[in-house]
Every structure is written in C-alpha cells, then in structure tokens.
Amino acid sequence: MSIISAQNINFSYATKPIMEDVSLVIDEAQIVAIIGPNGSGKTTLLKIINGTLFPDSGQMLIDGKDTRLWPRQEIAKTVAIVPQETASIFSFYAEEIVLMGRFPRLSNYRFENKKDYRIVHEAMEKTDTLAFANRRFDELSAGERQRVLIARALAQEPKILLLDESTVFLDLKHQMQFLALLRQLNVTQNLTVMFVTHDINLAAQHAGRIILLYCGKNYAIGKPAEVITAANIKEVYDVDVLIDQNPQSGLPRMTLIT
Amino acid sequence: MFVLFLAIGLISLCVGSVHIDLINVLKSLVNAFTGTISLSPQEELILFSVRLPRIIFAGIVGASLSLGGVVFQAMLRNPLADPYVLGISGGSALGAIAGIIIGASSFYLGIPLLAFCGALATVFLVFVVAGGTRGPLLDNSLLLSGVVVNAFFSAAILFFLSIVNSLELHSITFWLMGDLSRASFKEISLAAICLFTGFLIIYAQARKLNLIVQGEETALHLGVNIERTKQLLLIVTSLITAVAVSMAGIIGFIGIMVPHMMRLVFGSDHRLLLPVSALFGASFLVIADTLARLVLAPAELPVGVITALCGAPYFIFLLKRKSL
Numbered sequence: 116m117s118i119i120s121a122q123n124i125n126f127s128y129a130t131k132p133i134m135e136d137v138s139l140v141i142d143e144a145q146i147v148a149i150i151g152p153n154g155s156g157k158t159t160l161l162k163i164i165n166g167t168l169f170p171d172s173g174q175m176l177i178d179g180k181d182t183r184l185w186p187r188q189e190i191a192k193t194v195a196i197v198p199q200e201t202a203s204i205f206s207f208y209a210e211e212i213v214l215m216g217r218f219p220r221l222s223n224y225r226f227e228n229k230k231d232y233r234i235v236h237e238a239m240e241k242t243d244t245l246a247f248a249n250r251r252f253d254e255l256s257a258g259e260r261q262r263v264l265i266a267r268a269l270a271q272e273p274k275i276l277l278l279d280e281s282t283v284f285l286d287l288k289h290q291m292q293f294l295a296l297l298r299q300l301n302v303t304q305n306l307t308v309m310f311v312t313h314d315i316n317l318a319a320q321h322a323g324r325i326i327l328l329y330c331g332k333n334y335a336i337g338k339p340a341e342v343i344t345a346a347n348i349k350e351v352y353d354v355d356v357l358i359d360q361n362p363q364s365g366l367p368r369m370t371l372i373t
Numbered sequence: 374m375f376v377l378f379l380a381i382g383l384i385s386l387c388v389g390s391v392h393i394d395l396i397n398v399l400k401s402l403v404n405a406f407t408g409t410i411s412l413s414p415q416e417e418l419i420l421f422s423v424r425l426p427r428i429i430f431a432g433i434v435g436a437s438l439s440l441g442g443v444v445f446q447a448m449l450r451n452p453l454a455d456p457y458v459l460g461i462s463g464g465s466a467l468g469a470i471a472g473i474i475i476g477a478s479s480f481y482l483g484i485p486l487l488a489f490c491g492a493l494a495t496v497f498l499v500f501v502v503a504g505g506t507r508g509p510l511l512d513n514s515l516l517l518s519g520v521v522v523n524a525f526f527s528a529a530i531l532f533f534l535s536i537v538n539s540l541e542l543h544s545i546t547f548w549l550m551g552d553l554s555r556a557s558f559k560e561i562s563l564a565a566i567c568l569f570t571g572f573l574i575i576y577a578q579a580r581k582l583n584l585i586v587q588g589e590e591t592a593l594h595l596g597v598n599i600e601r602t603k604q605l606l607l608i609v610t611s612l613i614t615a616v617a618v619s620m621a622g623i624i625g626f627i628g629i630m631v632p633h634m635m636r637l638v639f640g641s642d643h644r645l646l647l648p649v650s651a652l653f654g655a656s657f658l659v660i661a662d663t664l665a666r667l668v669l670a671p672a673e674l675p676v677g678v679i680t681a682l683c684g685a686p687y688f689i690f691l692l693k694r695k696s697l
Contacts, residue, residue: 167593191596198594203587204450205641215587218580219596226644271595 118143118307119164124173133159135331144305148318151328152352157311161277165194191219195273197264197281209263210248213239216270238269241296257284278310294321319343319367343367426561431553431662432655433564435627437617439654442628443646444575444610447582448603449516455629456614459519463526464495465618469548470533473541488619496611498522550675551624553662564616571613578602579643624677626684627654
C-alpha cells in the first residue's frame with residue numbers, strides 16, 4: 116500500500132518555483148534516498164511530505180489523506196523529521212530534547228510516564244546517546260547533536276522517518292550503526308524511511324529506491340541501478356563519473372573522474 | 374521531581390513572607406505569629422488592612438510580571454524580551470498619565486482602568502504594525518514594532534511630564550516607578566483571578582513553549598499548531614501583564630530577571646520554569662517592596678527603584694558570566 120503519494124505537486128517560494136509537477140508514490144516500509152544538486156528542492160520535498168509546507172497545486176497524500184486535512188499533532192505521530200540543525204536559545208539537556216519527541220502523543224497537562232521514559236531510553240540506546248543524556252544539548256558536538264535529534268524523531272514512534280542529510284556529521288562507526296538501525300526498524304516495524312543525502316554511494320548502497328531531483332523536477336526515480344547511471348549524473352550534476360559495481364553488494368558504485 | 378520543585382517554590386514563597394514577619398517584629402515589636410490574638414486594634418488594622426493586602430498584591434504583580442517575562446522570552450525567542458516588550462508599559466503609562474491629568478483618580482478604578490485600556494490598545498497597535506492581521510506573526514517584526522511603539526510612547530510621556538504641574542508630576546513619577554500601596558481588596562481579588570486563570574491557560578502551553586524555544590520549524594515538525602498557540606499566548610499574557618501594570622505601575626527588571634535566574638537554577642523546561650518563576654517573582658517583589666518601605670521609613674521608596682537597583686547589576690553579572 117502506498118503510504119506517501121504526491122500528485123502533480125507545484126510549489127514556489129514567492130515567485131521562485133521550487134517544485135514543478137512532481138509526482139511520486141512510495142510504498143510502506145521502503146527505504147528511499149533523495150539526491151540532487153543544491154537547490155533542487157530536496158528539503159522542500161521533505162517539508163511538503165511532513166505537512167509543514169503545502170503544495171500550491173496538486174496533492175500530497177500521507178496514508179491516503181491530504182496533508183492539508185491532517186491536524187498538526189496527528190501528522191507528527193505519523194511523520195517524524197530529523198532536521199539538519201536546530202538552534203535553541205535556552206539550553207536544554209539532551210534527554211529533555213528527546214523527551215520532546217513524545218509531545219504529539221501527550222495531552223496538555225500530562226507529564227511523561229514510565230512508558231514514555233522507556234521509549235525515550237530505548238531511542239537513546241539505539242542512537243548511542245545515553246552517555247550524554249544529562250549533558251547540555253548545545254555543548255555537544257555536531258554529530259552528537261544529530262544523534263540526539265535522531266533519537267527524538269524515533270521517540271515520536273513514526274511510521275515515516277524523514278532525514279535531512281543526517282549522516283553528514285556522523286563518524287564512520289555511527290554512520291554504519293545508524294544505517295543498520297534504519298534497516299532494522301524498516302524490517303521489524305515497517306518504518307518507511309526517506310533520506311536526503313549528497314553521498315551518492317551511500318544512497319546506492321542503502322536505499323531500495325532513489326529519487327533524483329533536478330531543478331524542482333522528479334528527474335529519475337527507481338532502483339539504484341536504474342537511477343545511478345553515468346548519463347544521469349552527467350546531466351544533473353555536470354560531472355563525469357565512472358559507474359561500476361560495488362564488489363561486496365553488486366550495487367552501483369560511483370567514482371569521480373578527475 | 375515536579376513535586377520537589379513545587380515544594381521549593383512554595384518554601385521560597387514562605388521565606389519571603391516570613392522574612393517580612395521577622396522585620397515586622399523588629400520594627401513594630403509585634404510578634405506576627407502570636408500577634409493575631411494579642412494585637413491592639415490599631416496594629417491589627419495596620420497588619421490586615423495595609424500590609425497583608427499589600428503583600429498579597431506584591432505577590433500577584435511579581436508573579437504576573439515573571440510569567441509574562443518567561444512567556445515572551447520563549448515566544449519571541451529572545452532572552453532580552455520582558456513583559457513590556459509589546460508596549461504594555463508605555464501604553465498603560467500614557468493611559469495613567471492621561472487619567473491623572475484629567476483627574477480620573479477621583480473615580481473608582483479610574484486610573485487603573487485607563488491604564489489597562491492604554492495597555493491593550495498599545496498591544497493591538499503593535500500587533501497591527503507587525504502585520505499580525507495579515508499573515509503569520511514573525512517574532513522579529515513583533516519585537517521591533519514593540520520597541521518602536523515604546524520609544525514613541527516614552528517621548529509622549531516625557532512631553533506630558535514637562536507640561537504638568539508639580540503635584541501631578543509627583544504622582545505620575547510614582548506611578549511610573551511602580552507603587553503597590555494603592556490596591557484595594559477588590560482590585561486584588563480581580564488581579565488574582567486574572568493571574569490564576571491566565572496561569573492555567575499558559576501552563577497548558579508549557580510543553581509547546583519548550584518546542585517553540587527549539588525553533589518554530591521544530592515546533593511545527595513535532596506537532597504544534599504554532600500560529601494558534603502564539604496568538605493565544607500573546608493575548609493571555611498581555612492581559613495578565615496589563616492587569617498587573619495598570620494597578621501597580623511599571624516595575625522594571627522583575628520580568629526580565631526572574632526567568633533568567635530560574636533558568637539557571639531549574640533549567641529551561643517550561644513546565645517547571647513557569648510555576649517556579651511565578652512563585653519566585655512573587656517572593657522577590659514582596660521582599661523588594663518590604664525594602665522599599667523600610668529604607669526611608671516612615672517615607673517610602675517606589676518599589677521600582679529597588680528592583681532596578683538589584684536588577685541592573687545582576688543583569689550585568691549574568692551577561693558577563695555567559696552570553697545568555
């Protein structure tokens with residue numbers, strides 16, 4: 116069943132068009148990578164999916180329902196996003212940040228109960244952030260902050276997880292750990308994952324499908340081998356690359372020709 | 374944990390009051406604990422008709438201003454915001470001055486009412502200038518238009534100050550620096566009801582405030598209906614601040630200082646920050662007002678002088694210690 120379905124979406128900031136006639140269908144429990152050059156509309160697409168931006172025309176359906184019709188608190192139970200970076204003006208502890216992920220599931224006067232704390236604890240365990248639960252969020256390194264934000268998104272218990280270049284600040288070990296976690300959640304909890312990345316090899320290795328955006332258009336969508344071709348990369352990024360196969364997985368591997 | 378913090382807040386409130394009682398003991402040789410039975414009628418009058426309402430009133434005003442500070446600092450995501458940023462001080466001052474000049478003080482609630490109208494009119498003006506009627510409220514435009522309107526009103530206030538006679542000048546100056554001595558029991562209960570309802574409404578938004586502090590985008594991502602929340606908070610907070618200011622005058626520094634002090638001690642979670650700030654703000658103003666009564670006894674200082682005298686150095690200390 117398709118969990119995300121975009122139909123002829125157009126979107127522009129003021130007069131600058133960002134998305135032009137984008138349509139796509141994502142099935143439940145898929146891992147999808149979104150790639151494309153700067154300004155191609157990757158982040159905008161994520162924001163349209165989680166309903167913080169609405170398309171000027173066309174429809175974005177989440178679970179078969181138009182994002183305009185979703186109350187904010189409801190959509191936050193279904194879709195979680197890990198932003199690139201957040202700036203808080205007052206300092207909070209890392210654990211408090213993760214606890215905020217429980218917001219959509221709590222009513223106004225309620226405090227988090229044992230179950231909420233357990234979920235938060237698990238989310239922090241999975242992201243290897245328990246060690247600095249009691250440190251101030253703004254004193255952590257960029258990679259540590261990113262992992263806390265990932266934990267917060269997991270604490271939302273979403274069906275769809277959107278990641279905006281979340282692996283950029285992670286070191287190799289945490290990158291591998293994180294990608295393994297995504298695959299595990301994808302298998303055990305049918306989590307649908309969409310991640311934006313500039314690392315084309317990472318996308319090719321870990322995504323079942325790849326969306327290649329170019330100038331606000333859905334330039335190519337499909338299996339890694341279909342999208343990651345030398346011709347596509349040349350057209351979209353204007354660089355010459357060599358595509359061969361990863362010796363371990365057989366998936367496409369890209370090498371820049373210098 | 375919450376219970377613990379609440380208890381600490383309550384204790385701080387008691388300490389404030391007990392402190393006063395102790396000073397009373399020294400000052401008028403009345404033991405306030407056993408005093409209720411052994412007091413002379415005169416002393417009883419002083420204690421229950423003058424001091425008690427005044428202390429309660431100081432508590433209410435202190436709590437209102439501190440709450441206002443917490444909410445505006447979070448909502449505008451600016452650590453330098455205070456309850457007056459949206460022009461409430463300037464507006465109510467202008468209203469009060471107009472009242473003093475036309476002699477509204479002879480009517481029941483005359484000056485507070487005018488001050489209150491002035492405050493609300495100003496908030497509305499700021500809101501319109503910031504473009505709040507047209508589209509989403511941007512914090513910066515709200516903040517800037519508040520600053521601009523306040524500056525304009527200060528000029529107007531200075532103008533009035535230079536044309537009034539000396540008697541009016543005295544009462545205006547006293548009003549401008551904050552004066553807790555005028556409130557009657559009726560006014561106090563009115564302010565108490567406003568504060569209490571306001572607090573309940575604001576407290577329901579506490580977790581939303583936590584998220585708003587993380588950035589509006591994040592709040593939106595995590596399911597906060599941000600425009601509605603901001604409008605609600607703006608209205609409720611302006612109301613309780615306007616009520617406090619219109620009755621007590623402008624008492625500076627409490628609203629900006631108390632939230633920061635409490636954040637240093639209790640962290641930034643608004644579910645704690647709101648109640649402890651209200652309680653501490655209340656105790657702080659009670660202490661400040663007591664000092665204001667004592668320093669030049671039997672004459673009085675405006676309480677605003679004390680809060681500003683304590684507040685300004687503390688603020689510099691805070692700025693030096695860490696960049697807020």
